[in-house]
Amino acid sequence: MKKLNCATYEGIDAKVVDVESTLTKGLPSFTIVGMANISINESKERVKSALLSNDFSFPPKRVTLSLSPSDIRKEGSQFDLSIALLIALNASDADFSEWFVFGELGLDGSVKENLKLYPLILSLANQKIITKAIVPFESLEKLSKIPNIEFYGVKTLQDATELLSNQEGISPSIAQTEIAYPFYEIKGEKYYYAKEYEDDFSDVKGQEVAKRAALISSAGFHNILFEGSPGCGKSMIAKRLRYILPAMKTEEILDVAKLQALEAKPIEFKPHRNMRSPHHTSTLGSVFGGGSFKAQIGEVGLAHNGVLFFDELPHFSKTILEALREPMQDNRIRISRVNTKVEYPSNFLFVGAMNPCPCGNLLNEHLECRCNEKEIQRYKNRLSDPFLDRIDLTVVMQSVDAKDKASVSSKELHKQVLEAHHFAKKRGQDNFNAKLSDKEIENFCALDIDAKSVLDMAVSKFALSFRAIKKTQKVARTIADLEKSELIQKSHVLEALSYRRR
Structure with a gap:
């Protein structure tokens, strides 16, 4: 029996899968067992074609591939290469048990990139259960950012078989690359930051109290609520927060890249924290995640280590607002379904924005409010006291004045945040103040x-x-x-x- 390692998703985390093979006497057949989905069963045809196209003979035996543990659903084309290698090298005496192998096979034996490869390997790296892996050559540049793993890139099935057949004296295909952004180092840990401000606080005129509160919120990762008339700058300030947030550790930057990969977005390695802004008509499942058989990550999970912004806060459903209390308090989300139970991190900075009344003019010095007392009370009662108790900073925005001027830029605010972050880390503090x-x-x-x-x-x-x-x-x-x-x-x-x- 031969064995290689691969992985599949269990929730949003990777689970190691042992790919084992046996070739026994009997009528020729090719069977894959272990709760494999359609994409893996289809790999039988890709594997056969790849082997025959590269001068390998498909053995005239009963070929059985087992994917264990057998009680977990497996999916994805990343199993192709490991299955083909076990068949091609069935007569080899070499030991492959320590190797992780990932790659989709073309019919001609070429090894192709899989979009799910990066988050899979990153999850395994975070769990510290992978040290060396064979991967598609075209994935090397992105994967080289993941620390403490030796990557060996292959372009074809033939390259992979030669690599495993001659393991002595081989070296990784690419050296690990550093993140190309400025950083400061505290107690051996590097913290990266970017001097890029696509949205700048210099665009915000007036609102000095709100900008001060935004600075405090950013420096300590404190939940904040802006209340004010339409057009006074609530959303402007909220959208600029992500650019002045504290510096990021390597693990946090890699986690952001993992979330980008899960959304099938281009992977970047910037020290910019995520910002998610779901619409108030979003469903419970889209905000928190869910699914009948496979729990998909929602907006709350995608905001991990970043900002979750709820504009028009009282218009969100009561169910969503009350369910938000748990991740705001525990920094985790738990999804329970009949077929699956998943827990994933959701350590975010919550930012809310709301009008003072349904028409929005209650605090406006120039426009008359059209709401009666009952309507205003009903509007504010959408937010319960237990929910509001989880908000650290509440800011009532000032009315817009023609004399208002810009007073501070994002660069200046970011510098203060970085200095405060540096000060807290030197104190020996691991978490943000709010956490x-x-x-x-x-x-x-x-x-x-x-x-x-x-x-x-x-x-x-x-x-x-x-x-x-x-x-x-x-x-x-x-x-x-x-x-x-x-x-x-x-x-x-x-x-x-x-x-x-x-």
């Missing part, structure tokens, strides 16, 4: 005497919940980081409290 656990809050959110006194007064006066107290401390920690202060001071707590929902 700190209760134990981490005790370790990193130390208040001086005056700051603690102010917070205690706020708790009794505003009846803050336990979650609200912790969020105030975390926002104050971010404000202190922006000022490079080790201790949280009174002014930091007061500013943090000013962004609490009233």
Whole structure:
């Protein structure tokens, strides 16, 4: 029996599949077992043609290929090359058991790229279960970004058989490449950032309070809600947030590339965090993911390590808003179906935007509001207190004035965010301030005497919940980081409290 390794999806993560073969006496046949789908069963014809086209004789025996574990559905054309190699090298004494092999075969024996290859291998790398792999030659450039794996590129089936037949003295086809962006290094970890601002804060005139809140939100990854009249700049600010977010580790950049591959988008290796902005008419399944037999990733999962922006927030269905509470709190999504149960990370910065009333003119100094008290209350009641309690910063936008001017650029704001991020990392902190656990809050959110006194007064006066107290401390920690202060001071707590929902 011969064995090679390949992989398939289980949810959005890769699961190792052992590809095993036996050739026994009997009437000639070719069988693939192990819950293989149509694309894998069709590979029998591709494999036969590729072998015969490259001077290999198809053995006149009972050929049985097993894909284990047999209780997981397998799909994808990446199994072609491993199946063909096991048949072509059935008489070889070489050991292939440590090799991962990926590739789709053409009828002429050429090895083709598979769009699912990158996220599969990246997932295996994140699980630290792959060290060397045979892959299509045309995939090498993209795959070389993944660290700690030796990649051997092949153009044809013949190349792959020669490689496995003569394993001694071979070397990887391509050296691992560094990400070509500036970075700073803290405790041996590199953090990359891009000085590219497609949408710039210099376009936003006025709204100084909102821009300050956006800076704090970006530096600490705090959830934020903008409330204001139509056209006052809510969406403008939200769309510019992604360009001033903190620097990214290599793993985060690779995760973004993985999500791009899952969406069949061109893979980039930029230190730009994702931004997802679903429409308020989106269904529950499209926002959170789902499916009867295979759980597909939704907008919440695609926003991992980036921004999830809900414009016209109260117009989203109550079901979606209440379901959003779990990933906002736990940074994970769990999808349970009859046929599948999947959990995937969703560590995002939530940004919401809403009008103050159904017509939008309640806060406008020049236009009259057409809504009555009941309509305004019904509109605001779409957002429950438990949901709003998960928002760290709430900003009421100012009315637009002809005298408003631009005051700061994205480059200037980004510099402050990077300095605050650097300051927090030097403190030994792994998570963003908004994502700190209760134990981490005790370790990193130390208040001086005056700051603690102010917070205690706020708790009794505003009846803050336990979650609200912790969020105030975390926002104050971010404000202190922006000022490079080790201790949280009174002014930091007061500013943090000013962004609490009233």
